[in-house]
Amino acid sequence: MAIVRTEKLSKVYNPDTVPVHALRDVSIEINEGEFTAVRGPSGSGKTTLLNMIGGLDKPTSGNVFINGQEISKMKDSKRIDFRLQNIGFVFQHYNLIPVFTARENVSFIMLLQKRDKKEIRQRADELLDQVGLGERKDARPVQLSGGQQQRVAVARALASEPKFILADEPTANLDTESAMNLLDIMEKMNREQNVTFVFSTHDQRVIDRAYRVITMVDGAIHKDEIKSPLEGRGVS
Amino acid sequence: MKTLLTISWRNIWRHPARSSVLLAAIIAGLWAGVVTVGIINGLMQQRIDYMIESEITHAQIHHPDFLAEGYSWLYIPNHDEITNWLENDERVTSYTSRTITDGMVQSPIKTSGVRIRGINIESEIRTTNFHENIVEGEYLDSDIRNAVIIGQKLAKDHNVEVGNRIVLTFEDTGNELTSGSFNIAGIFRSASTDYDERNVFIRSNEFIALLGDEKVYHEIGIMLADEELAGPVVDELNKAFTGIHAQTWRQLSPELSMLVELGGYMVILITMIIMIALAFGILNTMLMALFERMREIGMLLSIGMSRLRVFNMIMLESIILTITGATVGIVLATLSINYFSDAGINLEMFAEGAAQLGWDHIIYPVLSSTEYIIILAVVVIITLLASVYPAIKGIRINPLEAAKDG
Ligand SMILES: Nc1ncnc2c1ncn2[C@@H]1O[C@H](COP(=O)(O)OP(=O)(O)OP(=O)(O)O)[C@@H](O)[C@H]1O
Numbered sequence: 001m002a003i004v005r006t007e008k009l010s011k012v013y014n015p016d017t018v019p020v021h022a023l024r025d026v027s028i029e030i031n032e033g034e035f036t037a038v039r040g041p042s043g044s045g046k047t048t049l050l051n052m053i054g055g056l057d058k059p060t061s062g063n064v065f066i067n068g069q070e071i072s073k074m075k076d077s078k079r080i081d082f083r084l085q086n087i088g089f090v091f092q093h094y095n096l097i098p099v100f101t102a103r104e105n106v107s108f109i110m111l112l113q114k115r116d117k118k119e120i121r122q123r124a125d126e127l128l129d130q131v132g133l134g135e136r137k138d139a140r141p142v143q144l145s146g147g148q149q150q151r152v153a154v155a156r157a158l159a160s161e162p163k164f165i166l167a168d169e170p171t172a173n174l175d176t177e178s179a180m181n182l183l184d185i186m187e188k189m190n191r192e193q194n195v196t197f198v199f200s201t202h203d204q205r206v207i208d209r210a211y212r213v214i215t216m217v218d219g220a221i222h223k224d225e226i227k228s229p230l231e232g233r234g235v236s
Numbered sequence: 237m238k239t240l241l242t243i244s245w246r247n248i249w250r251h252p253a254r255s256s257v258l259l260a261a262i263i264a265g266l267w268a269g270v271v272t273v274g275i276i277n278g279l280m281q282q283r284i285d286y287m288i289e290s291e292i293t294h295a296q297i298h299h300p301d302f303l304a305e306g307y308s309w310l311y312i313p314n315h316d317e318i319t320n321w322l323e324n325d326e327r328v329t330s331y332t333s334r335t336i337t338d339g340m341v342q343s344p345i346k347t348s349g350v351r352i353r354g355i356n357i358e359s360e361i362r363t364t365n366f367h368e369n370i371v372e373g374e375y376l377d378s379d380i381r382n383a384v385i386i387g388q389k390l391a392k393d394h395n396v397e398v399g400n401r402i403v404l405t406f407e408d409t410g411n412e413l414t415s416g417s418f419n420i421a422g423i424f425r426s427a428s429t430d431y432d433e434r435n436v437f438i439r440s441n442e443f444i445a446l447l448g449d450e451k452v453y454h455e456i457g458i459m460l461a462d463e464e465l466a467g468p469v470v471d472e473l474n475k476a477f478t479g480i481h482a483q484t485w486r487q488l489s490p491e492l493s494m495l496v497e498l499g500g501y502m503v504i505l506i507t508m509i510i511m512i513a514l515a516f517g518i519l520n521t522m523l524m525a526l527f528e529r530m531r532e533i534g535m536l537l538s539i540g541m542s543r544l545r546v547f548n549m550i551m552l553e554s555i556i557l558t559i560t561g562a563t564v565g566i567v568l569a570t571l572s573i574n575y576f577s578d579a580g581i582n583l584e585m586f587a588e589g590a591a592q593l594g595w596d597h598i599i600y601p602v603l604s605s606t607e608y609i610i611i612l613a614v615v616v617i618i619t620l621l622a623s624v625y626p627a628i629k630g631i632r633i634n635p636l637e638a639a640k641d642g
């Protein structure tokens with residue numbers, strides 16, 4: 001079963017004044033272990049789609065199923081908890097709690113999940129090691145570079161053991177080296193731990209790293225290509 | 237949750253200057269509230285004490301019509317029985333009987349109406365401290381025969397001074413007009429110029445000799461062990477004796493009871509002004525802090541922090557600030573009140589006019605523990621109420637704030 005499935009998903013902003021059809025009947029499926037890039041010109045609806053899949057916004061019509069559960073009809077408080085337990089987020093910026101260190105930021109989400117204290121600390125340390133920040137665990141966001149902050153965000157997203165991680169333009173604010181470095185980390189997690197990623201991007205070099213590329217134009221799926229075979233990566 | 241406490245605590249220190257200003261506002265609000273209420277209370281209390289101790293006493297007994305009419309034949313009918321009763325009541329610390337009649341004072345230049353008060357020096361000194369009001373000459377304990385002491389205002393009006401003679405004219409108990417010549421032994425100044433203009437004091441024995449054959453008294457002033465006892469004692473006296481009317485100082489001096497009431501309103505008004513200022517300060521600061529963090533809070537909601545927790549996080553900041561501010565504020569306020577209740581606050585520079593009216597310019601603030609608690613509670617409640625609005629705004633933030641581009 002697909003982790004993410006949308007059915008005829010539509011979103012109209014300002015329906016009463018100047019309607020903007022940001023999504024038109026988008027039906028897609030994302031399977032476990034996929035490493036998917038969503039591309040398209042500015043205003044084509046990438047962010048809108050990701051927000052719907054992430055349960056951050058409600059569609060005008062259509063359905064969103066995560067692991068078989070329809071999330072767009074959930075009550076707000078239930079949706080917040082659903083996000084906590086099932087979805088990891090990496091935003092373009094403002095990802096981290098500024099007054100918390102890298103370790104505290106990664107731990108925080110697990111504390112929200114009410115996990116065991118000892119396990120939390122151990123897992124936070126492990127994840128920060130994995131994203132190459134073993135030495136900067138006690139640094140606060142301002143003391144970290146943009147790329148390092150995004151890596152903390154990836155570690156935080158993974159910490160909650162979500163079904164998949166959504167990242168809207170995670171590299172948009174990064175220089176090429178940091179961007180490629182972040183992609184390396186994401187790809188490695190995908191390859192080694194079968195973590196499912198869906199990210200949007202404008203950057204051709206980032207698109208080149210994806211296994212599946214969804215191209216959006218004017219709120220609709222224009223093209224959906226599997227660029228490299230997924231066999232041998234735990235996905236059928 | 238300990239983590240929320242950590243975030244809130246660190247958020248406070250994110251803008252040390254801003255938090256300090258807020259903290260200072262809470263401290264200052266509390267301090268100002270306490271000290272102002274203390275000063276008003278002190279002012280009222282001092283005025284009341286002064287009036288009671290110098291003149292009114294806690295309770296007085298008269299013939300029921302005497303206060304309104306002032307005739308010498310409206311004397312207390314059963315004076316000796318009453319003083320006997322007072323003598324044997326242990327709540328009564330002292331009392332003094334006065335012979336009083338309305339009459340005229342005549343000097344070479346004019347004539348004016350006064351209340352002539354004949355006092356028993358010994359018991360008067362035991363009961364009141366009116367003798368401390370003498371500003372010139374002597375009190376009635378002087379050797380001068382037919383001595384009179386008059387108010388400063390009256391002396392000025394009549395252009396007389398110590399050593400001069402005045403003539404007092406009044407009706408005796410037999411309804412006959414009588415007059416006597418009196419020597420000015422001293423001049424007094426009381427709390428009120430009005431009082432100084434309308435009252436003269438002579439010795440009661442000399443007065444009685446002129447009034448008739450009997451010993452007559454028109455007023456008994458009573459001091460009690462506690463002001464609170466005035467009500468019950470007065471009730472008992474009224475029940476025990478007929479033909480008299482006993483009253484408490486509150487009944488005797490509507491001016492004073494109005495003052496007490498006015499003081500109460502002033503306290504409420506001033507605390508309200510301070511509190512409103514404080515509330516707006518807090519509201520403004522917390523809203524500023526919130527608007528700055530819209531995206532951060534959007535992010536927290538996105539990753540799955542519940543709105544309740546977000547609310548608590550914002551409220552915790554205010555609570556920490558309030559507790560810190562309130563603690564420091566109340567300690568400072570208590571120290572100030574304790575210090576000033578001994579040393580007094582000299583309001584001379586603000587209160588020249590007040591001193592003229594007989595108000596003390598050194599104020600000893602007074603505050604009951606109930607008042608401390610009320611002010612503390614008001615500050616805490618206002619602060620927290622002012623933080624609820626930003627916190628509610630906080631939980632209404634759309635998680636999409638975090639996902640916004642740019
Ligand atoms: N809150 C909103 N209110 C009104 N219109 C909106 C809103 N958010 C997005 N839109 C419109 O919806 C359309 C899709 O926007 P969206 O942000 O999804 O595009 P995008 O592909 O993410 O663009 P970009 O590459 O610039 O990030 C655009 O025309 C945009 O102007």
Ligand SMILES: [Mg+2]
Nearest residue numbers: 046047048641
């Ligand atoms: Mg976008």
